[in-house]
Amino acid sequence: MRRNLPLRFEFIPYPIWRRKMPKVINTLTKPIIQRFYPLAYDETPPPDPASMADVLVRYRLLPDMTLTEIHQALLESQAQIENAYSDVTPDFLSTPEAPARIPAQWETMESIIVTWPTIYPPLWDLHSEMVEAIAPVAEAVIIVPGELWAHAAWVYLMQRGNLGTYQNRVKFLVLPIDDIWVRDYGPIVCLDDAGHQIAFSAVYDHLPKYPQTRDNAMPWHWAAYMGMPIFSLNLHTEGGNLLSDGTGTLIMSEQIFRANPKYNRQTLEDYLHTVFQYDKLIITPKLALEHTGHVDLLAKLANANTVLVSAPTSASTAAQLRANITLFNRETNAIGEHYTVFELPTPPLYFNWGAYAIRRSYTNSLIVNGRVLVPIYSLKEDDTALRIYEEAMPDYEIIPIDCTSGINGGGAVHCMTKEVPAKAN
Template identity: 35%
Template sequence: MKTSIRLVTMAVMAMAVVFEAVAQIGAESEDQAVWRRMEAACYGNLACMRSRVREVSPPPWRRGWTDPDELFRVLQRTGRFRELGLKDEEGLVLVREVLARIPSKTARGPGAGGSEGQPLLQGMAFQEPDFPYRAPAEFEPVKAVLLRWPFDWKAMQWAWAQMVETFGKNGVRTAVWVNTPHQRDEAAQVLQDMNISTAHVRWVVEPTDTVWIRDYGPQVIRALDGPAWGVVDFHYYDGRRKDDNTPLVVAWGMQVPLVDRQKTNVVYTEGGNLNHDGLGCVVYSQRTYKKNPGIDPQEIDRRIRSAFQAVKSLVPRDPRLDGTGHVDMFMKIVGPNTVLVGRYGPDQVDADVLEACAALFAHETNGAGQPWRVVRIVQPDVYYTQFVIPVVRTYTNSLIVNNAVIVPVYGIAEDEEAVAVYRELFPDKTIVPLNAQEIIPSGGAWHCVTMEMATAEP
């Protein structure tokens, strides 16, 4: 009974924080305030910073930065160590210590194929689609959404429950991944304790490694004519084989065709770095080229376009401080020829990157040759956790689910402006602000932990 009361209380308090903080001009999140105070207390003192880092647990399932030398170079160029009162060599020591504390499963980088990266279901036979197809856009009608339940991140379960409830209210079936029947029963109990119906929920007992199902989940393709659909499978982290296996589990379980980019025409990419207009244009950031070393960028473009039978690709630069490089952290296609692009203040490190992204779309066309309408949305200032890990907050990391749009908010003044943009873009939809203060230091928000399926029958 105490657990039930605590879960409900957490949900109510978390949502209250959003709307109370919106009214406070210049408000900052609790996490941001904590680290700002620590920076002031430890200014110029490496030993103090290292001590504070050791006292604080890193965010669960953090993704993004894993290479200390790469992060060091970025922070060196952007002047972060000067802000901390540290010499560059001291900054490198701090960066290495912080990243060394990331659990090994999340720290392993991508491979470019090979035996280590092959999926666990490699012996199964899959057919390629025998019909012309396209990748549906996220703003199209959705039949199902996939979630991986945060059984290993209990503080976030209230948020997953809120999303499950929103899906049910909007005619969306929900496939919830768990590793064991016991975890399924625990998750169902959480939803029951919060009075959330599970009539629309299908439980999938299948092992995964992390909650970031957007990145490793199935990329749905659908026939140009008719109900046929299939799945595209790109290569994912070598250190997360169970995650990488998920598209095959879906294709095998639903008996649909599979476009395999694990064995031939191999491409390493992540779902958060793929966005479609539904008309044959696919968007991904230049980070994709770095993740596929030794392959000519034009060949990478060809492999990605061919996987989706896309007619063109747009490849904006990715922000320097964002460790994921994913386009869903700074832009989102919200209509056939409408794109939402973040905007930083002029003094922010990556302001020029977001301006370049907006300019790229302003001078380009969608998959049907129509000019883009570019809509801008505020991008809150980056702050740092553990002194050197950039926390990139974004309002484009949203999820469109039929008559609702789930928008991440952070309990800061910019929330109100961002929600207003969504209300203008989607006047006939319900905008659902969902507090992302706790998840965003791990490198993502609500788009990152969900995967919509435009055609799947769960």
């Protein structure tokens, strides 16, 4: 178990070398950063298996294998890889003929998308855990920026040895991306009136000091590869700030108005009605000292009338969390049902390197085909959170995922995954 220290000095899963900063600072910090991140291959993957083997050895990703063994394993890799990049030009003015339904996460999912943390070696275990938990119940689609990264990830997964007979449920797509937060920039896949899949892409620009062009284009390339119609969602927002119960209720935090100041409550609802089928929009508070403002850090729908929320046990954000609990105790869903509210523990905030405020949330989980992947943080609160999930969702298999390293980027399981709902029968 970890101590809840208010100040930490831990790995940062952000491409901090890409951040806009004075040139002199960039020059001074680069040699230090290179010790922990494979900067040489940030933009261009290693050119051959021998170079990739060197990377895996240098960052101790496969400590039980020799350089020669890793090289040979890369050459013999049986990873399923497809190139999903295309010359598609995003049409930011496109709109659907009719509003589409956002399925709830507990509906049948065809696949789950994750982006492999190629440049974040400490996160390879976390992403492996997620893939291993997804593959038995859905296809795990792993985005990588180059084919050799796919082979490296495959060798890593094979060395862990936990996929068993589900190896064929893991597929790699080569796509240019900037970072791992696929929940936020990935496609919002919906179903039209005929039950066919269509996708939406919002404007992804919430980290202005970092490059985001490739992430912003990712849904368009993915949809072209899938042969799926895709339309523009004319909102500056991210997937982490949109929850749906599939039967008419949408939930967002008040961050939506900060990111889109031209909208008020009425004009936002009017616009959303043109793209999504819904009857009621619930707006939650935004957490203090938390830069994303996403609703998935303070609420999780277990079903249409059950919600898990973060309890007001962290002093720095207690007021917002109390207001959130009051909101769900008072509100009903779109069909008039009151919510059953379960309170999850909220570990105290800490600062990583004195600059990054880190909030650990147990609501940042993923539901997929009878399983719930719940983030844990090597804390005593983990057991309490898992027990509450078991109580709130007794028909599901609750699977803990260690997000101790990943949370230093500001997100956990939900932030690093994106579901693709199955077509209606």
